[in-house]
Amino acid sequence: MARESPAQFDPKVDYYSVLHVPPTASSSDIKRSYRDLLLRLHPDRNESESAADECTGIVNAYRVLIDEDLRKRWEAERKAAKEEESNVWKTLRWTDLCIGHGGVRSAECRCGGQFALEEDELKDLGAEEEAILVDCDTCSLSIEVRTK
Numbered sequence: 454m455a456r457e458s459p460a461q462f463d464p465k466v467d468y469y470s471v472l473h474v475p476p477t478a479s480s481s482d483i484k485r486s487y488r489d490l491l492l493r494l495h496p497d498r499n500e501s502e503s504a505a506d507e508c509t510g511i512v513n514a515y516r517v518l519i520d521e522d523l524r525k526r527w528e529a530e531r532k533a534a535k536e537e538e539s540n541v542w543k544t545l546r547w548t549d550l551c552i553g554h555g556g557v558r559s560a561e562c563r564c565g566g567q568f569a570l571e572e573d574e575l576k577d578l579g580a581e582e583e584a585i586l587v588d589c590d591t592c593s594l595s596i597e598v599r600t601k
């Protein structure tokens with residue numbers, strides 16, 4: 454059969470956040486988190502109706518992330534899907550941005566406009582999120598700013 458097998462993963466789903474692991478997680482990190490999560494959701498301990506659904510999601514995420522080949526393909530498709538949808542021009546580390554007035558960080562767009570990241574957004578970036586999309590003030594492009 455020359456046909457590709459049916460989709461084994463969904464590029465729209467962030468399996469890392471499902472398993473509560475960072476994108477840099479090793480397979481032992483993934484295994485540990487998977488076991489912890491399943492234990493917590495085990496019907497003996499958790500009777501909520503959403504627990505069963507959550508379990509299915511976790512098992513799916515584990516299946517993709519623990520398989521090196523699947524994980525790579527999912528990551529590649531996810532990256533492509535994200536870029537397409539958000540018009541990301543490039544990815545920068547937040548330390549690559551220029552520091553401006555009042556702690557605002559900025560970068561110049563290829564159109565001559567600015568990407569400006571306010572201090573508040575920067576706090577969120579450090580505390581919760583690993584990456585944030587910043588829109589150009591002039592055109593429709595965005596940059597992705599990462600903490601790592």
Ligand SMILES: [Zn+2]
Pocket residue numbers: 562563564565566567589590591592593594
């Ligand atoms: Zn622009």
